[in-house]
Amino acid sequence: MVSLTVSANTSLVQQRGGDVAIAGARTVRPANLAAVIGEVLAARDAGETIAVVGAGFPAATKKAHLALDISALTGVVDTNAAANTVTFYGGTTVRDARELLRKQGLDLVGSPADGRLTLAGAASTGAHGLNPAEPIFSGAIAGIGLVTIDGQLRNIDERRDAQFWSAAKLSLGALGVPVTVTVKVRPYVGLELRQRKRNINELVYELAEARNKTDFYCVDWRPLGAEAHLTVGWYSDESTQPAVAVEKRAELTAAEPKRKTGRFRRFREAVARRLPFLAPVLTRAANRFDRFGEQTELPAVLDDATTEFYIAPSRMPFVVETLQEFARGHRGLGSARVRISLVAPDDAWASAAYRREMVAVAVTVPAADRAALAEVEDLLLWLGGLPNWGRFNTVTGAEAAHVMPRFSDFLHICHDLDPYGQMQNRVAARLIA
Numbered sequence: 001m002v003s004l005t006v007s008a009n010t011s012l013v014q015q016r017g018g019d020v021a022i023a024g025a026r027t028v029r030p031a032n033l034a035a036v037i038g039e040v041l042a043a044r045d046a047g048e049t050i051a052v053v054g055a056g057f058p059a060a061t062k063k064a065h066l067a068l069d070i071s072a073l074t075g076v077v078d079t080n081a082a083a084n085t086v087t088f089y090g091g092t093t094v095r096d097a098r099e100l101l102r103k104q105g106l107d108l109v110g111s112p113a114d115g116r117l118t119l120a121g122a123a124s125t126g127a128h129g130l131n132p133a134e135p136i137f138s139g140a141i142a143g144i145g146l147v148t149i150d151g152q153l154r155n156i157d158e159r160r161d162a163q164f165w166s167a168a169k170l171s172l173g174a175l176g177v178p179v180t181v182t183v184k185v186r187p188y189v190g191l192e193l194r195q196r197k198r199n200i201n202e203l204v205y206e207l208a209e210a211r212n213k214t215d216f217y218c219v220d221w222r223p224l225g226a227e228a229h230l231t232v233g234w235y236s237d238e239s240t241q242p243a244v245a246v247e248k249r250a251e252l253t254a255a256e257p258k259r260k261t262g263r264f265r266r267f268r269e270a271v272a273r274r275l276p277f278l279a280p281v282l283t284r285a286a287n288r289f290d291r292f293g294e295q296t297e298l299p300a301v302l303d304d305a306t307t308e309f310y311i312a313p314s315r316m317p318f319v320v321e322t323l324q325e326f327a328r329g330h331r332g333l334g335s336a337r338v339r340i341s342l343v344a345p346d347d348a349w350a351s352a353a354y355r356r357e358m359v360a361v362a363v364t365v366p367a368a369d370r371a372a373l374a375e376v377e378d379l380l381l382w383l384g385g386l387p388n389w390g391r392f393n394t395v396t397g398a399e400a401a402h403v404m405p406r407f408s409d410f411l412h413i414c415h416d417l418d419p420y421g422q423m424q425n426r427v428a429a430r431l432i433a
Contacts, residue, residue, distance in 0.1 A: 056121020090120030110140025120178035125390030132342035138170035139346025145180030167413035170348035190236035308362035309385030310352035332372030349406035352386030
C-alpha cells in the first residue's frame, strides 16, 4: 500500500507549453470544472464543434469552432491509498505529476517517455514509455473523468459506467473533454541504465528475452547502417525510500530533448539529402564517435517529425531488412533515425496493442524531410503495422476497423456519447464518420 499527502483540489503545477492558438477557432482556457461544463453546453447549443487541445492531443481541424485548452486544469484532485491510485486534473503534465509523486517516494505506472505531455493528452492518444512490462499509458490508468457533450461529468472506470471504459481510456479526444485522469502508482525505485553498441540484425531476434529480463529497453538505430545503440535498464531495490528517491530523481526525469544537433549532424543531414550515396559513410562515422557505457540520462524524447507504428514481434527481422533497403533508395531517409521499444498488452479498444505484445517502431526524419513520412507510413502499413495515434498517420476509420478487432465497438461508444459528432480533431474526423 502507498500513501500520498497533498491538499485535494489544489493547483500545484502550471503547463509550460504556452498558449494554444487555432486558426479560425475561438480558443478558451477554462480555469475550473464548472467553466469547462459551461463552455461545452454553450457549444452544444450553438451547434459548434469542440477540439480539446493541449500537449499530447491530436491537432484541431481547420473547421473547429471552439478550441478548448485544458492546460489550466492542473494539480491533484484525490488520492486513494488503498487502491494505490492518485487522481490528477487532466492538464497536469507527465513531468509535473512524476515530480510531485517522487517527493512522496512514488512513481507513475506506465509513465509515457515524453514528460511534456498532459496526462489527458497522453491517455487520449496512447502515449507509451520504455518499460517492456508496462502497457501504453491508456492501458495503465485506473479511471478518467469526461465532460460529455450533454454537460455531464462522467467518472468512468471498470466499475462506474463500465460499458464505456474500454473506449474512454483511449478516446482520441472524441468522447468528451477529459478533465481528470486517475493513475496507478507504485513505490519509486531507481533505474540503472547501461548502453552498448549492437548489430541491429542480431537484436531483433532477442526481443522476447529482452522483454523478460529488463525494466527499460530502447534501441536507437540509423537504417543506413547495421550498428544500433541499445539502452537497457534495471530497477534498483535499494532506492525505495523517499530520501533516496529525491537524490536519484535525475535518473527518471523525462526532460525535454537535449538539442545536441552540432555542426557534424547538420552537415550529415544536408549531405544525405543532396548526395544520398554518401549517407552510409557518414552514418558509420557518426556511430563511431558516439560515446557509450554507463549513463544516468534517459534517451532524448523523439522529435515532432515522427511516425510510429506497432509491429508484431515475429515480423521484426523482416521490418529491419525492409527499412534498410528502403533507406538506401530514398533521398529523404538519408538522415532518418529509428527507435525500437517494447509494449505490453492492454485492453483499450482503439489500441494497437489490444491484448497482444507489440514492438513500437518510430521513424524520425529532419523537419526538412517531413514529407518522407507519408512513404514511411505506407511501408509500415504494408509490413502489418498499426499506428500510434499521437504521431503522424493518415489511417482511416475503415482501415482501422479492418485490422483492429474492437475498433467498431469503439465507434459505437463514440456515437452513443457524441451522437452529432461535435467532439472533433484531425484524427477523430478521419476515423469517425
